[in-house]
Amino acid sequence: MTKRFLKRLGLGFSAGVLAAYGIIYACADGDWGLEYSSNFTPETYVDKSYSPLFLSGDTFYDIHYDDIHLTRFNDEILKDWKAYLGKKMDVKAVEYLLLNDTANTLINDLYLKKKNADQSPWFQAVNMKDKKVNSFVTFMYKAKKLEAFSTQTYNYWDYENFTRKQADPTIVQEFITDYDKISDKFLKNRYWFQVAKGYFYANDLEGLTAFINRTEAKTPKNSLYYRALAYQAGLYHVSGNYEMSNYLFARVFDQCPTLRVTATYNFKPQNDSDFFASINRAKDLEEKSALWAMQGYYGDLNKAISEIYKINPKSKHLDFLLTRLVNGEESVLAEIAFQDLESYKDSIQLKLDKNALALVKQIASENRTKQPYLWTLAAGYLSIFNKDYSYAAKAFAQVEKTSPKTHLAQNQIRLLKLYNSVSETTKMDKAAEGKLLEELNWLYNVCPKDTLVPEFRYEMASGWTKDVISRLYAKQGNIIMAELFKADPDFYYQNNQLESMKKFLSRTDKNSWEKLAEGVYETKLTDIYEFQAIFSAYKDDINQAIVYMDQAGENAQTELFGNPFNGKIKDCNDCDHEAPQKVKYSKLAFLKKMKEMKEHIANGKDVYANSLLLGNAYYNMSYFGNARVFYDSNSILNEYGNFIGDKNRSMLNGMSMVRKYYQHAFKAANNKEQKAKIAYLMAKCERNDFYTANYFTQPYRWYNQGDVDFIAWQGFQQLRDNYSDTKYYREVINECGYFRKYLGM
Structure with a gap:
């Protein structure tokens, strides 16, 4: 029962009970996926005041951390004073004086000069002769003296080194004097709280305890009372008296929902003895239950639930x-x-x-x-x-009859019934499909659009049911239905499976179950045709690629970011994307232009230029080029970012088709300038092969390599030995640092 967890967070009460009345932060990963690992929504039946204490991957569920200590009671304070003043003061004036940091000057003016301020129309009607108005302004004038201590700011992470200024004890005495002489119950309660607050910020536990003991019998047990108990608990905490601190925080936890998070955070039994000492101090069953509840939050839930159930089942x-x-x-x-x-x-x-x-x-x-x-x-x-599963089914049937009929409760019961049905399913036949159809349609298609209960956790069940159903179909040999419910990244690399899926998706006579499966499947028929077009293009089968791309729908009209026929000395994809382009190529238009160039080559028309442009096209279609969008927008291929998977690396990183057309261009070159350019472009192909073999063979291997960024490419040697007298040679020297380094420059 030792509170290692709390110790690890470093509450820092030595700095002045920061967790109780400063901001609470703690290092945590955050709620990045609770909805994807849970089917049980705690908000269904549990009071909202507990929600930050629901199980969470963060410090607190949903709110992440407790940082509203200066504003937590603003609404309540404003409501109380509005009710007290009635129509004697404009509500905007009341709100300004209570909650605005810039109101000090105006409050001083109203209190000291007893006259109306003319800063705003709200205050022109303020009648300082009215007893309640005068009492309100007087209270605000005096309360502001404590605000200088209660609103101190500090480095939230530096718990131990924060030094808090302590309130002057004379301020406390002023409030005690006012408290003792005031008869108005509302005002008396407010001054009582200011005394408690003053003792806290004066770090006077003895004075605060004596004051509470003296006045407790006639003090209303409202939120002001429990805020004062939290102050007292905080000072006991600082003194190391965890027995009293924990006991008082339990009372706050039990009776003041607004402070439930703060009380729980500061609950800190060091061992069994001080926890049970706190239990022994409890005056009734509710206080004991609260102590066990906070203990269960950090410790043995089974034990805490058992103890509370024995004490008070309700x-x-x-x-x-x-x-x-x-x-x-x-x-x-x-x-x-x-x-x-x-x-x-x-x-x-x-x-x-x-x-x-x-x-x-x-x-x-x-x-x-x-x-x-x-x-x-x-x-x-x-x-x-x-x-x-039988017990579960009976339990859910019982809950349906007795549970409140809220939208969230009905959703929760329905989800768990569905979860049970899928869990007990052992074969996906017509009977199982018929039983699950309506419920899965609700889960997959209705729940994501249901904005009435955004907290409802259905995502885990959505993914889990698809996984289970897919596995059942796979076990039965139904590869199409297995794929529809859970996509296999390798599915389309087997042509027979690809064609079977095309055939299924093309059908117009699908039944309701098949339509459900098709609806949850993210891959569309157009994606498959685009996938085939991409593979055909990399195999240099441009005609077939065009046939497929023609059937790829909107995918075929996706524009390439840069000019795919450019071949520059320095690779700069972003530069190419930003450069003005006379022609913007879609994927389909790009393939048709490549077909036109291939036809020119076959007819012996301008072979050098067309071969060079085709080589550039294949270069830019690769991982290294400016037209990655040709492949990385396809959901089946699923290759985007800075690492290409094993099964596609030879295609997307490979330079074979690039070399093929550069070599065509080299043979058709008419002068040394043209040959120099091809020699350098071939060197880039060598470089890319070197990178692929040495750096891109597994994720992040790049960072484990040495400083070898290049070697003496054959293209560099040819450029130096045969084309040093060309203009292009000098351009390469100006733009390529690797080449300058190779030359020893």
Whole structure:
């Protein structure tokens, strides 16, 4: 029960109870995917005040960290003063004086000079002779003295080195004097809180404790009272008296939902003895339940739930702890690798916390909690992991009859029923398809558009059900349905599978189940044709590539960012993309232009220029060129970014087609300038092959290499030995640092 977790966060109370009344930050990864690892939405039945304490990958669920200490009670304060003043002061004036940092001068003016200010029309009607208005301004004038201490700023991460200025004890005495003489109950309560606040910022635990003890019997037990208890708890914390600190924070946790997060964060039993000492101080069952609830937040949930249930089965804290237990089980089980279905289910069952399951089922069966349907729902859900599908079905049927009919609750029950149905499915036949069709259509097509309950966690079930159904179909040999529910990145590299999918997607007589499967499948028929067009193009089968690209729909009209026929000394894709272009080529137009050039070569027309341009085209279609969009926008190929996968590396990094056309150009060259250019461009091909072999064979290998960026390419040697008298040679020297280095310049 030692609070290693809290120690690790470094609460820093030695700096003045920063966690209670400063900002709370802590290093955490954040909620980047709870909705993808959970089917159990805690908001369904649990009060909103607990939501930051739901299981989270961050410091606090949804809010990430607690940073509203200076504004937490603004709405309540404003509401209270508006009610007190009624129509005696404009509500905008009240809000300005209470909450605006620039109001000090005006408050001073109203209080000291007893006259109206003319800064705003709001204040022209202020009647300082009115007793309540005068009392309000007087209170604000005095309260501002403490704000200088309660609104100090500091480096949020530097807990231990922050030095807080302490309030002058004379300020506290002024408030005590006012408190003792005021008879107005509303004002008396406000001055009482200012005394407590003053003692806190004067770091006077003894004075605060004595004051609370003296006045407690006649002090209303409202939020001001529990804010004062939090101050007292904070000072006990600083003094090292965790027994009292934890006990008081438990009272705050129990009775003041607004401070529930702060109380939980600052709960810090050091060992069993001081925790049970706090338990012994509890005056009633609710206080004991609150202590166990906070202990369960950090520690043994099963133990905490059991203890609270024995103390008070109707405790409002039980339901919140149950959601943490269920979400915790989900997070543990989500780590199990998905192999074949049966071994996966066996692993889930083996790793499930059987004690937690037994506890939840027992409590559910006794029907004594505040929300018994929540416990029945949780028992049914956990039973799915135990492969007890019959129990789960009965539990969900019971919950449907007894649960509130909120939209979120109905969604939650429906989702878990579907999860159970898919879990017990062992074969995808017509019966199974008919049973699941309507529910899966809801999950896949309705839930993503449902804005009424944005917190509803359906994403995990969406992906999981597709995975299970795909595996069942694969086991049955139905490769098309298996692929539709979960895409295999290698599926289209087998031509028979590719053609089968084309045939399926082209059908117009699909039944409802097949339409559902097609709807969740991200790859469209046009993507497949584009995929085939890309492969045909890299094989130099431009005619076939055009045939396929013609059937690729809008994909064929995707524009290339740069001129794909450019071949420059220095590769700069961004420069090419930004350069003015007389002609913008779509993918289809690009292929048609390549076909035209090939025809010119075949007819012996301007062979050098057309071969050079085709070589540039294939260069720019590669990973190294300015036309990567030719391949990287295809969802099947799925090659984008700075690393090409093994199965496509030889095609997308390869220079064979580039060399083919550069060599054609070299043979057709009419002068040394043309040959010099080809020699250099061939050197770029050598360089790219070198990079591919040495740096791009596995992710991030680049960073493990030495300083060898280039070697003596054959193209460099030819350029130096045979074409040093050309203009192009001098251009290469000016633009290519590798070539200058090769020359020893």
